[in-house]
Amino acid sequence: MDRPRFRAAFFHPRFWLLWCGLGLLWLIVQLPYPVLLRIGRALGALMYRVAGDxxxxxxxxLELCFPEKSVAERKRLHKENFASTGIAFFEMAMSWWWSRSRLAKLAHVEGLEHLKQAQREGKGVILMALHFTTLExxxxxxxxxxxIDGMYREHKNPLFDYIQRRGRERHNLDSLAVERDDVRGMLKLLRAGRAIWYAPDQDYGAKQSVFVPLFGIQAATVTATSKFARLGKALVVPFVQERLADGSGYRLVIQAPLEAFPGETEEADCIRINQWVEQSVRDCPEQYLWAHRRFKTRPPGEPKLYDKRG
Structure with a gap:
């Protein structure tokens, strides 16, 4: 995709309300990081009350994935998850507008040598990530x-799309954005030895998926990770992140590349991926994106797990 470019059309009155909102958000994120954490938690508490669906x-x-927890434990986790989601709103703005030096002070990176080694060997990397609230x-x-290159879906609002893409690329100046459906483009980058962020942990329907266990539930799991690794001749490198409880920033962990991947069957690969997904989520459940119908697609003959309201 081409680099984002500012357009004179963004001054049109239909964008004025969004400009005002962005301006207010820019002002708020100039506050100290501990203050932003508190404001984010307050926003999360408000979202918990109004975001019914x-x-x-x-x-x-949480009921499906943690049946062993008591109702009280799940309620605490539920509220903490919304607090994390509220904080994520300001983290997004921090990543867009904070200076590189200010943002870098929050990073605690482990395992960077795995990416450097792949780069030295000229191998492409599928950076296998998850939809945590700390994603941005x-x-x-x-x-x-x-x-790190990324898969990207264009936002319907062109001004927001410009702000988001420009904000994402300012800390990653050499990165390239690949449209989510551009399989050829992704494979081309992998074969050129580049690293691409990719998250296989959501429900994308049955067409390109197989049903394998996740938290003890048959879950439609995309087979694309195996296909991309095989066709792109790429390593699959797991990556997780978490917001540290002491307020000192973020722990980013780049794990060793998966060995013997892809394996003999796509089903076996998906089982392996979901085992990693489940363990990673269990390590930091309050920061995972639970507001997604992960088990919406069911195997033939199985009942739905969500009602019409969620």
Missing amino acids: RRRIAWRN IGAALLGQQHT
Whole structure:
């Protein structure tokens, strides 16, 4: 995709309300980081009260994935998850507008040598990530350390799309954005030895998926990770991130490349991926994006797991 460019059309009155909102957000994120964490938690508490559908989806997911927890434990996790989501709103703005030096102070990176080694060997890397609420700021912090390309879906609002893409690329100056459906473009980058952020942990329907266990539930799991690794001759390198509880920033962990991947079958690969997904989520459940119908697609004959309201 081409680099984002500012257009005179963004001064049109239909964008004025968005400009005002962005300006207010820019002012807020100039505040100290500990203050932003507190404001984010307050926003999350408000979202918990008003975002009924998302609240119900998240609660249902917690019921499905943590049946061993008591209702009280799930309620605490539920509220903490919304607090994390509120903080993520300001983390997104931090990644767009904070200076490189200010943002870099929050990074605690482990395992960068795995990406450097792949680069020296000229191998492409599928940076296998998850949809944590810290996704935006994690990508920005890692992008300061190593060039990471990303899959991208254009936003319907062109001004927001410009702000978001420009904000994402300012910490990752050499990165390239690949449209989510541009398989050829992604394979071309992998064969050229580049690293691409890719998250296989959501429900994309049955067409390109197989049903394998996730938290003990048959989940439609995309087979694209195996296909991309095989056709792009790329390594699959797991990557996780977490917001540190002491307020000191973010821990980014680049794990060793998966060995013997892809394996003999796509189903076996998906089982292996979901085992990693489940363990990673269990390590930091309050920061995962639970407001997604992960188990919406069901195997033939199985009942739906979500009601119409979530």
